[in-house]
Amino acid sequence: MPVLSVLRSAAVVATAALAAWLPAGAAAQTWPDKPVRLVLPYPPGGNVDGAARIVSEQLQQVFKQPFLVDNRPGAGGMIAGEAVAKAAPDGTTFFMGANGPILFSPLIFKRAAYDWKKDFVPVGSVSFTPLVLQVHPSVPYRTIGELLAAAKKDNRINMASPGAGTTNHLVSEFLQRESGAKWTTVHYKGNAPATTDLLGGQVQFNFDQLSVAQPFIQQGRTRALAVTSAKRVPQLPDVPTLQEAGFKDFEAETFTGILAPAGTPKEIVVRFSDALRRILADKAVQEKFQTLGAEARAMSPDEFQRFLAKEDARWTPVIKQSNITAE
Numbered sequence: 001m002p003v004l005s006v007l008r009s010a011a012v013v014a015t016a017a018l019a020a021w022l023p024a025g026a027a028a029q030t031w032p033d034k035p036v037r038l039v040l041p042y043p044p045g046g047n048v049d050g051a052a053r054i055v056s057e058q059l060q061q062v063f064k065q066p067f068l069v070d071n072r073p074g075a076g077g078m079i080a081g082e083a084v085a086k087a088a089p090d091g092t093t094f095f096m097g098a099n100g101p102i103l104f105s106p107l108i109f110k111r112a113a114y115d116w117k118k119d120f121v122p123v124g125s126v127s128f129t130p131l132v133l134q135v136h137p138s139v140p141y142r143t144i145g146e147l148l149a150a151a152k153k154d155n156r157i158n159m160a161s162p163g164a165g166t167t168n169h170l171v172s173e174f175l176q177r178e179s180g181a182k183w184t185t186v187h188y189k190g191n192a193p194a195t196t197d198l199l200g201g202q203v204q205f206n207f208d209q210l211s212v213a214q215p216f217i218q219q220g221r222t223r224a225l226a227v228t229s230a231k232r233v234p235q236l237p238d239v240p241t242l243q244e245a246g247f248k249d250f251e252a253e254t255f256t257g258i259l260a261p262a263g264t265p266k267e268i269v270v271r272f273s274d275a276l277r278r279i280l281a282d283k284a285v286q287e288k289f290q291t292l293g294a295e296a297r298a299m300s301p302d303e304f305q306r307f308l309a310k311e312d313a314r315w316t317p318v319i320k321q322s323n324i325t326a327e
Contacts, residue, residue, distance in 0.1 A: 031091045031268045035066040038094050038258070039084050041077030041101040046191075047209055050292050051127045051256045052096050058279040075109065076165060076326060077101025082113035085120065089263035094272075095120065096258050099167045103312055108165040108324045116312075120259035122304040124273040126280065127294040128253040130229035131171055132213040132236070134222040135205040136198060144226040144245045147205065151181035160194040160206040161187045164326045167254045168207040170315055171228055173322045178247055198222065209254060210235060211293025228252040235293065256294075257304055273301050 038056055042048050049071065056067040072080040077100055084095035095102075106112045114120070133144060141147040151157050161169040164187050176182060186203055188194040191212065198206050199221055207228070214235055216222040224239045230251040232241060242250045258276070260269055277298040279285055289296040299307060 029267075031271060032063050032065045034092060035068055036063075036092055036094065037068050037070045038096045039070045039072055039080045041073060041080035041095075041097050043071055043073045047127075047129055047211060047254070047292050047294060048096070048098050048256050051289065051294065054285065054288050055096075055126060055276070055279065058282075058285060059275060062275050062279065075113075076105035076163070078105050078109060078111075078113040081105070084259070084261055085114040087261050089261040089265075091260070091264060091268040091272075094123065094258050094260050096126070096256060098254055098256050099311070099315075100163075100165060102257065102259065103308065103315065104165045104167075104170065104319065105326075107316060107319050108326050110325070116259065116308060119262050121262055121264050121269055122301050122308060123258040123260055123269055124276045124301060125297060125299040125304050125307065126256040126258060126276070127289050127292070128255050128297050129209050129211065129292070129294040130227050130233055130253050131168060131207040132210055132217070132224050132239070133205060133207055133226045133228075133242075134198070134213050134217060134224050136201045136203075137220065137223055138201055139204050139223070141225070142223075144240070144242070147225060148175075148179045148181045151176075151183050152179075155182055155184070157183040157205075158203040159183050159185050160198050160203040161185050162191040162194045163187055163189065165319065165324050167252065169324070170318055171207050171252045173324070174250075174252075174318050175242070175247075177318070177321070178250075209293060211291075214293060257299075257308075269301055273298075 038052050040048060040052055052069045056069050059067040072083060077097060081095055081097060081101050084093055087093035102116050106115060135141065141150060159172055161172065169185065172185060194206060197203050199216065210233060213222065217224045224236055226242050226245055227233055227236060227239050228242055228251065230241065230243065232239065280296040280298040286296045
């Protein structure tokens with residue numbers, strides 16, 4: 001073998017050996033040195049996909065590397081989650097999910113593909129979106145109190161759910177448990193068919209994300225009775241919160257957040273999280289999220305960890321007591 005080739009081969013081996021020997025901190029200083037994937041549990045379109053594309057564009061500008069949105073829907077989000085849980089913890093693959101895929105699906109599906117506490121490291125939160133309880137215009141009830149009172153007497157009231165174990169569904173179950181009201185929950189395969197039947201009057205009400213519900217409310221095709229946020233939302237200033245309706249301390253929002261595979265170097269997680277916080281603090285970025293009906297709100301890895309643990313403790317009993325399961 002020519003001397004030059006020998007020297008090149010030796011250099012390649014030495015470089016590989018050095019990379020393997022370098023501590024995680026040194027590797028993190030050069031991160032990202034290749035394209036990064038944000039794996040989503042939903043198809044293109046919708047709040048989570050919209051949030052991911054806003055964030056990915058900004059991250060690409062910060063780090064000068066592609067941040068690719070990889071949509072992998074199915075199995076309540078567990079196809080995407082499992083792919084990231086099994087990915088190499090090298091800072092090239094992250095899971096951008098929401099309440100259902102991160103917390104609920106592993107509890108309600110018979111095949112639990114992952115456990116967020118063991119298989120992931122929180123990077124940070126991205127956005128929060130309140131839900132709106134909206135009724136079909138033919139429904140006579142003008143307040144949440146009237147709806148609940150009627151549901152205690154009449155079990156013919158139907159509520160549309162985009163799927164078992166979604167935040168929309170769990171909020172409905174919680175409200176039944178706390179109020180003593182009862183209704184029939186009709187599960188659909190996604191938000192679109194659930195909304196279609198609500199608009200057609202086949203079901204009386206649903207809980208939906210603010211961004212989806214707001215146009216129908218403004219057009220008079222539905223009527224809003226309550227929001228699930230702690231405070232009234234500026235888009236619907238006349239609509240009371242569930243707290244105002246007597247459900248003390250109740251607050252429920254769909255969130256989006258980013259997780260890394262367990263074992264990802266802390267330095268990479270912190271660097272990613274710091275960039276995310278700076279991006280989400282930008283006024284122009286916040287305005288983009290407002291068009292989605294969401295609030296851009298960043299949490300540090302530790303803050304997001306505590307938030308997820310609190311949400312897990314709050315909703316797990318609701319899932320178990322309601323006997324929510326899915327195939």
